[in-house]
Amino acid sequence: MSAPDRDSQQMLDALRKVVAETLERKRRLGHYAVVWRGDRPVCIGPDAPSDCDQPRSEPDRSPDDVAESGDQSLIQRKAVNISFSVNDDILLSLKENAEEFTQDVRFLSALMWYRKDRLSLGKAAELAGYNKLDFIERMKLENEAIFDYRDDKMGEILADVAKLP
Numbered sequence: 001m002s003a004p005d006r007d008s009q010q011m012l013d014a015l016r017k018v019v020a021e022t023l024e025r026k027r028r029l030g031h032y033a034v035v036w037r038g039d040r041p042v043c044i045g046p047d048a049p050s051d052c053d054q055p056r057s058e059p060d061r062s063p064d065d066v067a068e069s070g071d072q073s074l075i076q077r078k079a080v081n082i083s084f085s086v087n088d089d090i091l092l093s094l095k096e097n098a099e100e101f102t103q104d105v106r107f108l109s110a111l112m113w114y115r116k117d118r119l120s121l122g123k124a125a126e127l128a129g130y131n132k133l134d135f136i137e138r139m140k141l142e143n144e145a146i147f148d149y150r151d152d153k154m155g156e157i158l159a160d161v162a163k164l165p
Contacts, residue, residue, distance in 0.1 A: 023035075026045065027045065028118075029117070029118075029119065029120045029123065030045070030046060030047055030119060030120045030122060030123030030126075031045060031047065031120050031122075032044060032045030032046070032047050032048035032049070032052075033045055034052070040053060041053065047120075047122050047123070086098075086101065103129065106127060106128050106129055107128040107129075107130075107138060109127065109128075110124040110125070110127040110128035110135070111124065111128075111139070111142075111144060113127070121135070121136075121146075
């Protein structure tokens with residue numbers, strides 16, 4: 001196979017850059033991606049559907065190799081315990097016990113990261129300790145919009161709709 005000409009190489013480089021940026025964004029948001037491995041497409045990422053082909057284990061790849069390649073689906077996830085102290089008068093003021101307070105802090109943190117587009121809906125639900133439907137229901141109870149598009153994003157969406165036949 002011969003080397004691509006200059007224009008073709010520029011196109012390949014641009015495509016590689018866009019794909020790398022897209023996969024990184026999906027990884028950061030906790031979204032799965034479908035990539036081609038060998039002779040078949042596979043799903044990578046922690047929230048990949050169970051009915052989607054998963055990558056086979058690759059014992060010859062070290063975690064450093066996996067991390068370097070950007071394939072985070074093969075790295076085992078572990079939970080991190082985060083704790084902080086709260087004066088009991090705060091709980092009294094809120095009329096909540098420690099368990100209720102903890103659940104509210106988890107929900108509000110997840111909601112904040114979701115609003116800032118740092119977590120997907122599924123990852124925010126996971127952080128809050130809910131499944132997606134229960135997280136949406138809680139958002140509804142709190143009068144929070146599930147999808148809150150900014151004006152610029154709505155403009156893009158409406159422009160795309162206007163292009164439809």
